Amino acid sequence: MSSAASDPVFADRRLNDWLSSVGLGIEYSRAEANTLYFRDESDQEVAVLDHVCGFGSLLFGHNNPDITEHAKSVLDQQVPVHAQLSRQSHANAIATVLNAIMRREVPGGDSGYAAIFANSGAEAVEICVKHAELERRARIVRLTDDIAQHIEEAREAVGAGRAAVVENPYVPVGPGRDDREKLEQLIAEIDRRNAELVARGPVHLALENAFHGKLVASVQLTQNPHWRLPFTALSSSTRFLHPDRPEEMKAAVGELRENLLDIVVEDDAVNVVEREFPAIGAFFVEPVQGANGMRPLSEVSAREIRAVCDAIGCPLIVDEIHSGMGRTGAFLASSHMGLRGDYYTLAKSIGGGIAKNAVALFRQDRFRPEFEVMHSSTFAKDGFSASIALKVLEMLEADDGRAYRVAAERGSRLREMLDSVRSDFPEVVDTVAGLGLMVALEFTDQTRASCEVLREKAGAGMLGYVVAGHILREHRIRVLPVGPVGNSVRFEPSIHLTDADIARTESALRDVCTILRDQDGHRLLP
Numbered sequence: 001m002s003s004a005a006s007d008p009v010f011a012d013r014r015l016n017d018w019l020s021s022v023g024l025g026i027e028y029s030r031a032e033a034n035t036l037y038f039r040d041e042s043d044q045e046v047a048v049l050d051h052v053c054g055f056g057s058l059l060f061g062h063n064n065p066d067i068t069e070h071a072k073s074v075l076d077q078q079v080p081v082h083a084q085l086s087r088q089s090h091a092n093a094i095a096t097v098l099n100a101i102m103r104r105e106v107p108g109g110d111s112g113y114a115a116i117f118a119n120s121g122a123e124a125v126e127i128c129v130k131h132a133e134l135e136r137r138a139r140i141v142r143l144t145d146d147i148a149q150h151i152e153e154a155r156e157a158v159g160a161g162r163a164a165v166v167e168n169p170y171v172p173v174g175p176g177r178d179d180r181e182k183l184e185q186l187i188a189e190i191d192r193r194n195a196e197l198v199a200r201g202p203v204h205l206a207l208e209n210a211f212h213g214k215l216v217a218s219v220q221l222t223q224n225p226h227w228r229l230p231f232t233a234l235s236s237s238t239r240f241l242h243p244d245r246p247e248e249m250k251a252a253v254g255e256l257r258e259n260l261l262d263i264v265v266e267d268d269a270v271n272v273v274e275r276e277f278p279a280i281g282a283f284f285v286e287p288v289q290g291a292n293g294m295r296p297l298s299e300v301s302a303r304e305i306r307a308v309c310d311a312i313g314c315p316l317i318v319d320e321i322h323s324g325m326g327r328t329g330a331f332l333a334s335s336h337m338g339l340r341g342d343y344y345t346l347a348k349s350i351g352g353g354i355a356k357n358a359v360a361l362f363r364q365d366r367f368r369p370e371f372e373v374m375h376s377s378t379f380a381k382d383g384f385s386a387s388i389a390l391k392v393l394e395m396l397e398a399d400d401g402r403a404y405r406v407a408a409e410r411g412s413r414l415r416e417m418l419d420s421v422r423s424d425f426p427e428v429v430d431t432v433a434g435l436g437l438m439v440a441l442e443f444t445d446q447t448r449a450s451c452e453v454l455r456e457k458a459g460a461g462m463l464g465y466v467v468a469g470h471i472l473r474e475h476r477i478r479v480l481p482v483g484p485v486g487n488s489v490r491f492e493p494s495i496h497l498t499d500a501d502i503a504r505t506e507s508a509l510r511d512v513c514t515i516l517r518d519q520d521g522h523r524l525l526p
Contacts, residue, residue, distance in 0.1 A: 022462065023469020023526040024480075031062035033496040036478060049477045049501055051491045056290070056322050056438060057348040059407065060395060061494035067352040067391055074387045081383045084376075090386035091117060097393045098361065102344075105335040113344070113361040116371065117381040121321035121347035122213025124358040125284070127375060128317045128343045129204070129217040129236075131360070132282035134368050135315065136202055139278045144198065147262045147275070151187055154263045154270050158183050163265045168272040170261055183270060190261045190272070201236045202281030203256055205314075208240045209292035209483065212284055212319055221284050224291070224483075236281060243301040253308055256280055280314045285341075287333035288323040291483035293442050294434035294490065302339035315342035315366060321358070325349035326396050327492070328436035329408030336435060342366050352392045355385035406495040411436035413499070414491060417506045425513040437495070441509065442488035443467070443516065453521030461486040467512055470524045475508035 009016075019025040028048070030037040036048045050062070060067060095115035102113055116131075118124040157163035158179050165173055165182040171189045173182040204221060206212065212221035219228050220235045239256065241249045259274035285305055288296045297305075309316040318341030323333035325346060330336060332344070343366075347358035356379070396403050415432065418441050422429040430444045446458035457463045464481030468489060471477050479489040493501070515523050 021526075022465040023473050024465065026472070033061040033064075034493050034498075034501060036062070046476065048472065049504060051477065051479045051489075051493050051505065053492050053494055054348070054353065056327055056492040057351065058353045058494050059326050059349040059403070059437070060352065060392070061496045062353060064353060066395065067354060067388065070391045071352075071354055071384070071388060074384060079383045079387060082378075083383065084378065088381060088383070088386075090383060090390065091115065091381050094359070094386060094389050094393070097390070097397075098346075098359070101331050101393075101397070102361070105330060105332045107338060107340045112364040114364055114367040114372075116360045116362070116375060117377070117386075118347075118358040118360060119356050119377060119379050120213075121319075121345060121358050122215045122218045123377070123380075124321065124345040124347055124360045125212045125218040125221065125317075125319065126215050127360040128282065128284075128315075128345060129221075130375060131343065131362060131368065131371055132204075132315050132317070133202060134371055134374070135366060136278045136281055138368065139313070140198055143260055143275055143277070144194070147190075147194065147260065150263050150265075151190075154183060154187075154265050157265045158270060163268050163270050165270045170272045170274075179270075186263070186270070186272070190263065194260045197258055197260060197277055197279075200279070203279055204236055204238045204281045205253070205283040205308075206238050206240055207243050207285060207289065209289055210240065210284065210286060211289070211291035211322075211483070212286070222291075243297055243305070246301075246304040249304060249308060253280070253312060257312075278313065280312055282315045282317050282343075283309050284317045284319060285339070286319045286323065287337065287339055288328060288435055288438055290322040290438070290490075293431065293482050293488050294438050294440035296333070296433070296435050297337050297339065299337045302334070302337040306340060309342070317341060317343040317345070319345050321345050321347040323435070323438060325392070326404050326407050327438050329404055329411060330436075331396065331404065333435060333438075350389050350392055351385060352388045355388040357385040357389050359389075403495060407436045410493075410495055410497045411439065414493075414497065414502055414505075415439055417502050418491070418509075421506060421509050421513060424510075425517060428513045428516045434491075437491070437493055437497070439491045440482045440488050441491070442482075445487070446516065449519060449521070451519035451521040453525065454516065454519060457521070457524075458487060463487045464489055466524045469526055470515075471508045471512060473526065474511070475504065477505060477508050 016025055026038050028036040028038050034050050036050045037045050040046050099112055103110055116127050118127055165179050171186055173186050206221045210223050212218045214227055217235045219231055220238050222228055223240050239252055241252055256279055258277040258279040260277045262273050262275045264271055264273050288294055318334050320332055342363045344361040351357040418432040422432050428444055431442045434440055446454045446463055449455045457466050464486040468479050471479055482488045482490045
């Protein structure tokens with residue numbers, strides 16, 4: 001039901017006005033497989049080929065009949081949706097299936113993974129932030145307990161006359177005092193310095209052009225300043241690193257290193273030594289950077305990132321929210337480049353297109369069991385979404401993983417078409433990147449175009465949106481830009497993508513590329 005023009009608007013007024021201005025202000029009324037439908041001014045149903053598919057959430061397409069029939073049966077059975085603080089075997093059933101898949105796809109994944117469920121990908125990321133901090137705090141407690149024990153050992157040794165306080169490069173103690181006084185002075189200054197460091201929040205690591213969500217913690221891991229900067233005071237800071245510059249990565253980690261001061265008694269002398277402090281909370285990585293033109297990590301970068309985490313002892317959190325669940329032709333995109341994480345996040349397609357669901361997986365040897373009761377969510381792990389997740393996993397694994405093979409084959413065919421367009425329009429198309437059914441085409445910079453319309457739209461970061469509006473209006477194909485720059489378009493269809501769909505898409509892209517090549521930007525406007 002649509003509102004009349006004079007009706008008050010209490011939701012999405014600015015967003016809808018903006019969507020209409022770029023030709024995307026359509027309300028869809030029905031959906032199936034790779035197709036969305038809307039009704040035109042004559043109330044006729046119009047079909048639109050959907051390459052957005054819920055930002056990659058619909059590997060099996062809109063309203064997949066197997067999933068919807070399963071959902072109906074779950075509702076007909078009156079399966080409890082909410083039964084918090086009771087035994088919920090469906091959670092362990094999902095985790096068991098996921099562990100079997102992880103053993104297949106993750107190098108050294110035999111140790112198993114504990115599962116914590118969530119409602120969305122961003123919430124799964126926030127769960128990982130919390131668990132990483134719990135893990136970091138446990139390391140800090142072990143460190144400070146060791147230091148406290150060493151202080152008492154030093155007090156005993158000095159009190160018994162077995163050790164003397166000597167000068168050190170960290171805390172000057174000065175001459176002319178009793179060793180006991182010197183020691184207490186030394187301890188007081190060490191306690192003060194250490195307390196200041198322990199009170200600081202962690203610094204997280206992420207990659208340049210990262211996108212990990214827009215909640216309070218996850219938005220700090222998302223580099224786009226328009227989304228992140230207004231909220232920097234609310235959460236831990238993040239250092240963004242370039243994945244293909246290992247020396248810069250190592251240097252940045254070196255800059256972030258901090259040390260606590262400890263006291264040791266050696267050779268009848270009380271000395272001050274450094275103990276490495278876990279200043280870095282975690283390293284968050286997308287195997288395929290969705291907001292960066294669908295660019296996959298290289299195997300070299302994956303090895304360097306793993307090495308950094310091993311060197312500093314922080315968890316490597318592999319964000320598979322966008323790229324996981326079969327979209328790249330494997331259950332985990334990270335398996336393509338041999339990236340081994342400590343935590344994993346999954347979401348989007350695990351909901352089958354009709355439920356909200358997500359999960360964070362933690363390597364068992366790092367998991368803190370108390371976290372199971374420290375973190376909870378009213379709607380996470382509910383009976384309905386869990387039943388859908390089990391059905392989706394069953395469909396992914398069916399026929400020896402046929403869905404993965406189809407995603408890889410359809411993605412390869414889509415990529416061939418995009419590469420062909422790029423080859424024929426090198427002055428217009430800059431790059432094509434991605435894996436499987438997670439691909440993007442990026443246009444060349446038009447900020448200095450001879451056409452004023454193109455120059456203006458590109459300068460405002462709007463080129464991709466007006467291109468998307470044109471393709472929707474003229475070709476009845478739905479695409480959207482990738483990331484904040486807005487000079488690219490994304491392709492994340494379901495495995496139902498046909499050769500005819502690809503041919504239609506090619507025709508639309510060649511039309512757009514011709515417009516850009518001829519600098520005829522007025523044709524793009526609604």
